[in-house]
Amino acid sequence: xxxxxxxxxxxxxxxxxxxxxxxxxxxxxxxxxxxxxxxxLIVLALIAGWPxxxxxxxxxxDANLNDLSDYxxxxxxxxxxxxxxxxxxxxxxxxWWRSVWNTVWFTLVSVSIETMLGIVVALILNxxxxxxxxxxxxxxxxxxxxxxxxxxxxxxxxxxxxxxxxDMLLRIGLIAAPIxxxxxxxxxxxxxxxxxxxxxxxxxxxLILAALQMLPQDIYEAAKVDGVSPVRVFFRVTLPLIxxxxxxxxxxxxxxxxxxxxxxxxxxxxxxxxxxMSVYARQQLVDFQEVGLGSAASTLIFLIIALLVxxxxxxxxxxxxxxxx
Amino acid sequence: MTxxxxxGFWLLVIVIAVFALFPFYYAIISSFRSGSALFSVxxxxxxxxxxxxxxxxxxxxxxxxxxxxIIVSGCVVAISLALGITAAYAFGRIAFRGRSLLLMxxxxxxxxxxxxxxSGMFELIRAFGLYNTLPGLILANLMLTLPFTVWVLTTxxxxxxxxxxxxxxxxxxTPWIVVxxxxxxxxxxxxxxxxxxxxxxxxxxxxxxxxxxLTNERRTVPPAIALMSGSTAYELPWGTIMAxxxxxxxxxxxxxxxxxxxxxxxxxxxAVKG
Numbered sequence: 001x002x003x004x005x006x007x008x009x010x011x012x013x014x015x016x017x018x019x020x021x022x023x024x025x026x027x028x029x030x031x032x033x034x035x036x037x038x039x040x041l042i043v044l045a046l047i048a049g050w051p052x053x054x055x056x057x058x059x060x061x062d063a064n065l066n067d068l069s070d071y072x073x074x075x076x077x078x079x080x081x082x083x084x085x086x087x088x089x090x091x092x093x094x095x096w097w098r099s100v101w102n103t104v105w106f107t108l109v110s111v112s113i114e115t116m117l118g119i120v121v122a123l124i125l126n127x128x129x130x131x132x133x134x135x136x137x138x139x140x141x142x143x144x145x146x147x148x149x150x151x152x153x154x155x156x157x158x159x160x161x162x163x164x165x166x167d168m169l170l171r172i173g174l175i176a177a178p179i180x181x182x183x184x185x186x187x188x189x190x191x192x193x194x195x196x197x198x199x200x201x202x203x204x205x206x207l208i209l210a211a212l213q214m215l216p217q218d219i220y221e222a223a224k225v226d227g228v229s230p231v232r233v234f235f236r237v238t239l240p241l242i243x244x245x246x247x248x249x250x251x252x253x254x255x256x257x258x259x260x261x262x263x264x265x266x267x268x269x270x271x272x273x274x275x276x277m278s279v280y281a282r283q284q285l286v287d288f289q290e291v292g293l294g295s296a297a298s299t300l301i302f303l304i305i306a307l308l309v310x311x312x313x314x315x316x317x318x319x320x321x322x323x324x325x
Numbered sequence: 326m327t328x329x330x331x332x333g334f335w336l337l338v339i340v341i342a343v344f345a346l347f348p349f350y351y352a353i354i355s356s357f358r359s360g361s362a363l364f365s366v367x368x369x370x371x372x373x374x375x376x377x378x379x380x381x382x383x384x385x386x387x388x389x390x391x392x393x394x395i396i397v398s399g400c401v402v403a404i405s406l407a408l409g410i411t412a413a414y415a416f417g418r419i420a421f422r423g424r425s426l427l428l429m430x431x432x433x434x435x436x437x438x439x440x441x442x443x444s445g446m447f448e449l450i451r452a453f454g455l456y457n458t459l460p461g462l463i464l465a466n467l468m469l470t471l472p473f474t475v476w477v478l479t480t481x482x483x484x485x486x487x488x489x490x491x492x493x494x495x496x497x498x499t500p501w502i503v504v505x506x507x508x509x510x511x512x513x514x515x516x517x518x519x520x521x522x523x524x525x526x527x528x529x530x531x532x533x534x535x536x537x538x539l540t541n542e543r544r545t546v547p548p549a550i551a552l553m554s555g556s557t558a559y560e561l562p563w564g565t566i567m568a569x570x571x572x573x574x575x576x577x578x579x580x581x582x583x584x585x586x587x588x589x590x591x592x593x594x595x596a597v598k599g
């Protein structure tokens with residue numbers, strides 16, 4: 001997805017004869033190409049394409065999880081419907097809109113913090129200092145820890161009675177009484193942001209570091225000779241040069257954060273005050289067995305994310321696909 | 326000024342390192358404390374009590390959970406790599422019509438929110454009779470690993486010089502032989518990287534594992550840890566949870582540290598979700 005490395009133009013050109021007819025070798029290679037990608041395409045169609053279509057289909061039905069074969073089509077009623085002057089459907093549910101807001105807030109705040117911290121960590125790792133390799137290994141550790149385990153670890157650290165965070169803050173006198181971090185709606189989403197930052201800043205930092213390491217060194221030497229302050233160099237030279245890589249990293253982190261499920265589900269124990277869109281959809285689908293309503297919410301999530309992807313691609317900021325140079 | 330700057334720099338390095346390491350350190354020392362000792366906060370290791378580690382295997386089928394995770398992740402990696410390498414050869418080395426459209430479609434799949442396929446996948450898994458089985462989880466997890474496996478391997482495949490296969494074709498080799506004899510050995514390092522990333526994704530997967538399994542014996546590690554409960558609903562066995570967390574995290578951390586360079590290369594080449 002990110003083509004930050006130099007991608008060599010290593011393709012074998014389609015060999016054509018002077019008349020423009022493809023040689024038999026080329027034809028057999030093209031046949032081979034289709035044979036080679038067919039298994040992957042079939043598997044993906046079966047486990048991604050088909051389930052997605054079925055989810056969209058279910059969103060127009062009143063299906064129930066107990067028996068998925070027994071349903072009738074009810075049109076857009078799962079989304080929006082009017083009975084006796086009253087509106088129903090996902091789009092009228094305050095809990096749905098709450099989850100949308102939670103997800104958007106979580107994404108904006110956590111990705112912003114991760115970007116800023118990621119730049120700082122990347123700049124540190126780009127400097128030559130003893131123990132740089134060790135430092136890079138250290139920041140990879142939070143990334144490697146499974147999300148569920150991270151959520152449980154932080155749950156324990158944030159425990160209202162026996163948690164180490166409350167103990168630390170009490171000792172240095174920042175708070176007067178223990179705080180119920182993950183149960184209180186005011187602080188619960190912030191704790192989710194903190195754990196996400198803890199886990200994903202290294203990802204951001206590594207992508208930015210890869211961009212930093214490709215910058216031409218002579219600019220920096222010239223700036224040094226001219227006596228330009230390092231802060232100025234950063235904002236005038238470094239930041240504009242790493243901007244494309246930064247944007248890609250931000251987009252990928254945002255798409256990931258928008259579908260957040262496990263962290264919020266485990267950390268804030270499935271409460272509706274902090275539910276993300278994915279948590280809401282799964283709750284309708286599995287806990288309440290309302291496949292129709294849950295599928296409608298899932299479809300909306302898919303549409304939101306698909307829309308963002310399309311906008312990103314259309315803006316032409318990220319060039320995906322082949323020959324990414 | 327430079328002295329101050331240097332002190333500031335090292336202070337920053339230390340703060341970041343402590344922030345990164347402290348939660349896991351705290352999980353480890355908590356896992357060695359049990360009973361009422363957990364109801365007081367300790368910053369330094371003070372006891373070395375293994376009872377939590379025994380309890381996690383006695384109170385629930387944690388051995389099975391680990392085995393399930395290993396089987397699911399292992400199969401997912403093997404299938405993703407087998408399908409991924411052949412597809413990447415076609416995408417990376419052969420120009421054919423519709424190639425970039427297909428590649429874009431595969432990339433789009435990796436951006437799917439998992440929950441968007443949940444009800445369809447549920448129906449599919451039930452239709453195949455795979456509900457509450459490991460093959461069901463393997464099938465579902467392929468949706469997460471296959472797209473980026475194809476994508477990252479294609480990137481690596483393109484970087485190989487084109488002379489490599491031309492010689493083989495001149496000698497009359499078929500594409501299949503070229504893939505097997507020429508590219509498979511060359512792709513080994515890239516396959517290790519992608520395989521590791523696929524393993525980590527599958528090892529950490531929670532939503533499918535939570536939804537498509539029912540009994541404790543069939544669960545993989547993430548739902549097993551998330552659903553660990555104590556004797557009452559209000560009393561979570563924190564010591565045991567921490568012990569379980571440490572057990573399943575240490576192999577992953579070891580893998581990541583050993584293959585650090587490869588993983589960083591894979592992440593920057595493919596920017597898979599972290």
